Amino acid sequence: MGLDIQRKYMERFLVIIASAAIGTGFYYWMAQMVKKQSMRDYIFSHQWLLSPNAICYWRTAMALVGYILYFHMGYKSVAIFIFTFAAILDGVDGVVARSCNLVTRWGESLDPFCDKLTYLPPLLGFAYAGILTPKLVWALVIIEFIGQFFARHILKLLKISGAANNFGKIKAIICFGLVIFCALIEKNTFIIDIGDEVLIACIVLSAASLVFKFIPNKLYADILSSLNFCCGVTSLYLTHQFLFAWAIFVIILGQLFDLFDGRMAEKHGGTRYGPYLDDIADFVSFGLGPAYIIYKSEGTLAITFGLIFIAGVAYRLIRFIAFDKKRNDLPDGVFNGLPSPAGALIVLGAALVVPPNNLWLVAAFSVALMISHIRFAHLGRVVLKHLPKPIFFILSSSIIVCIAFILKTKSIQLFGCLILASVFGYIIAGRKWLK
Numbered sequence: 001m002g003l004d005i006q007r008k009y010m011e012r013f014l015v016i017i018a019s020a021a022i023g024t025g026f027y028y029w030m031a032q033m034v035k036k037q038s039m040r041d042y043i044f045s046h047q048w049l050l051s052p053n054a055i056c057y058w059r060t061a062m063a064l065v066g067y068i069l070y071f072h073m074g075y076k077s078v079a080i081f082i083f084t085f086a087a088i089l090d091g092v093d094g095v096v097a098r099s100c101n102l103v104t105r106w107g108e109s110l111d112p113f114c115d116k117l118t119y120l121p122p123l124l125g126f127a128y129a130g131i132l133t134p135k136l137v138w139a140l141v142i143i144e145f146i147g148q149f150f151a152r153h154i155l156k157l158l159k160i161s162g163a164a165n166n167f168g169k170i171k172a173i174i175c176f177g178l179v180i181f182c183a184l185i186e187k188n189t190f191i192i193d194i195g196d197e198v199l200i201a202c203i204v205l206s207a208a209s210l211v212f213k214f215i216p217n218k219l220y221a222d223i224l225s226s227l228n229f230c231c232g233v234t235s236l237y238l239t240h241q242f243l244f245a246w247a248i249f250v251i252i253l254g255q256l257f258d259l260f261d262g263r264m265a266e267k268h269g270g271t272r273y274g275p276y277l278d279d280i281a282d283f284v285s286f287g288l289g290p291a292y293i294i295y296k297s298e299g300t301l302a303i304t305f306g307l308i309f310i311a312g313v314a315y316r317l318i319r320f321i322a323f324d325k326k327r328n329d330l331p332d333g334v335f336n337g338l339p340s341p342a343g344a345l346i347v348l349g350a351a352l353v354v355p356p357n358n359l360w361l362v363a364a365f366s367v368a369l370m371i372s373h374i375r376f377a378h379l380g381r382v383v384l385k386h387l388p389k390p391i392f393f394i395l396s397s398s399i400i401v402c403i404a405f406i407l408k409t410k411s412i413q414l415f416g417c418l419i420l421a422s423v424f425g426y427i428i429a430g431r432k433w434l435k
Contacts, residue, residue, distance in 0.1 A: 012080065016180055019081040023088030030092050034099035043100055052097035052107050055089055056114040062086040063118040070183075071125045080183055086118055087176040109148075112168060116144050119175040126182040126195075136199045140175075140206060147210040154214075166396075167212060171205035173397040174198060197404035205400075218271065225277040228257040232285030239292045245412050247293060248348045249403075252419070254285040255341045259380050279317055286344035287313030294347065294363055299356030305363040309347065312367035313340045319371075333381040334434060338369035338427070342376075345423035352416025376430035383429045 033039040043050045063086045070079035093111065097103045120141055127137040178198050185193055215223065231254030238247035258281065287310050295306035316337055324336045343366040350362040377383055384392055406415045 012077065012184060012186075015077045015080050016084065016184060019084035020088075023085045026085075027088050027091050027095070031095050034096055040100050043096060050096065052093040052102050053104075053110055055093040055096065056107075056110050059086040059089040059093075060114045060117045062089075064121065067121045067125060070122065071129075076183070080180070083118075083122065083179060087179075090115060090118070090172065090176070112172070113148055115172045115175075116148060119172070119179055120144065122179045122182075123175065123199075126179070126186075129186070131182045131186060131193075132195050132199060136196055136203065140199065140203050143203060143206045143210060147206065147213075167205045167209035170396045170400070171202050171209060173394060174202050174205070174400060177397065177401065178202065192405065192408060194401070194404045194408045197408050198401055201400050201404055222271055222274050222277060224257040224260055225274065225281045228254040228285055229277070229281035230254075231257065232281060232289050235285065235289040236292055239289070239296050242296065244293060244296070244351060245415060247289070248351065248415070248419070251285055251289045251344065251348060254281070254289075255345070258282060258285070258341055279321065282340055283313060283317060286340040287317075290344045290347040290351075293351050294359055297351060297356040297359055299359045301360045302356070305360040309363050309367055312370050313343065316340050316343070316370040330375075331434075333378040335376045335378060335430075337372050337374060338366075338376055339378075340370060342379075342423050342426055342430075343367070343370040345419055349416045349419030349423060352412050353420070374431075375434055376427070377433045379426055379430065383426070383433055386433055 034043070048054055062082050066079040066082035066086065069075040069082070090111075097107060123132060123137050123140070124134075126132050127134040178195065181198070182195055185195070212220070231250045235247040235250045235254070238244075238250060258278075291306040291309045291313075294309060295302050317340060319336070324330055327336075330336055346366040346369075347359070347363055350359060354362055387395070402418060406418070
């Protein structure tokens with residue numbers, strides 16, 4: 001019996017891999033082909049088949065066929081192939097729309113609606129198959145329903161675009177992946193089930209996507225800075241309760257908010273208080289928060305190096321505001337010294353994997369990098385811009401799934417290693433992609 005289950009699991013796993021490989025190959029083939037005028041002409045003359053809206057209809061129909069085959073007819077391998085290919089087509093319609101200048105207001109509403117019709121039916125199917133919690137799936141369905149029909153109708157009346165934002169796009173990718181994950185674990189009880197944790201992340205992202213559509217663009221940056229500040233204050237409380245892993249988790253959430261507040265300010269503008277709020281939030285989240293963790297670790301020279309870390313972050317921020325911003329020899333998007341969020345990550349990751357008596361060495365290393373004159377490229381403005389959008393969204397989705405896995409397994413060591421791997425990955429990329 002065990003061998004039979006293993007064989008079926010491997011069969012399903014290989015089907016998923018083959019489907020993803022074929023779908024991805026088709027995506028990149030289409031991305032290259034639409035650069036040619038002959039292909040664009042063909043698309044214009046066959047819009048019923050290859051226009052972005054037509055692709056939306058096709059992938060929705062494919063997903064619904066896959067749903068029937070999987071849950072009602074038992075052709076599960078065929079259904080997985082069809083669904084995986086349909087999910088990847090979500091990227092193809094965007095490539096065609098941008099390359100052929102076929103972006104329309106109807107398409108902006110149709111694309112997310114087709115996404116929902118692609119992943120919500122199978123999620124409901126897996127919920128009633130006992131793999132996901134039905135209440136969580138219905139919560140996602142309700143939020144998606146409100147966003148698609150009520151919110152978009154109001155947005156049209158206000159003459160505001162209803163196009164999907166980054167929260168919605170990342171959520172869609174995670175939902176597609178969750179469907180595939182559910183199909184995989186159905187045949188293997190040895191895989192750690194993080195379905196509900198990932199589903200909760202989808203609910204949060206869906207709600208954020210809905211809320212941010214109604215917020216004036218100029219307030220985006222200030223809201224993100226305020227959330228970063230709240231994360232910093234919350235981390236201080238959690239550290240005081242010796243909940244180090246949760247305190248670090250909250251600071252990392254603050255870093256995600258900080259990553260985008262500057263980009264939002266550049267893109268949409270902001271209020272005159274925005275820069276001050278951003279600096280205060282950075283000091284609390286990336287200075288006081290990690291320093292307090294160093295102090296509460298009670299390791300060697302904890303008080304001394306906690307204070308040294310605070311001083312290093314303060315010096316780093318003051319130098320940036322008073323001098324680096326005014327320098328003509330420092331290109332836009334390039335930092336003089338390691339940015340304080342990355343410096344904080346070094347300490348935070350080490351706090352989970354390094355013995356407390358050695359944490360002072362890590363803190364000293366982090367401060368030395370921050371106050372140095374070694375140049376690093378900005379993560380959001382430079383490094384991420386080198387990544388194609390599909391890779392960026394997949395990477396963002398993968399990080400959220402990894403966080404869900406860590407929360408499920410409660411593996412503190414794995415959490416620390418992931419933090420350190422990410423920050424050293426940034427250090428390498430931040431040096432490579434200097435302007």
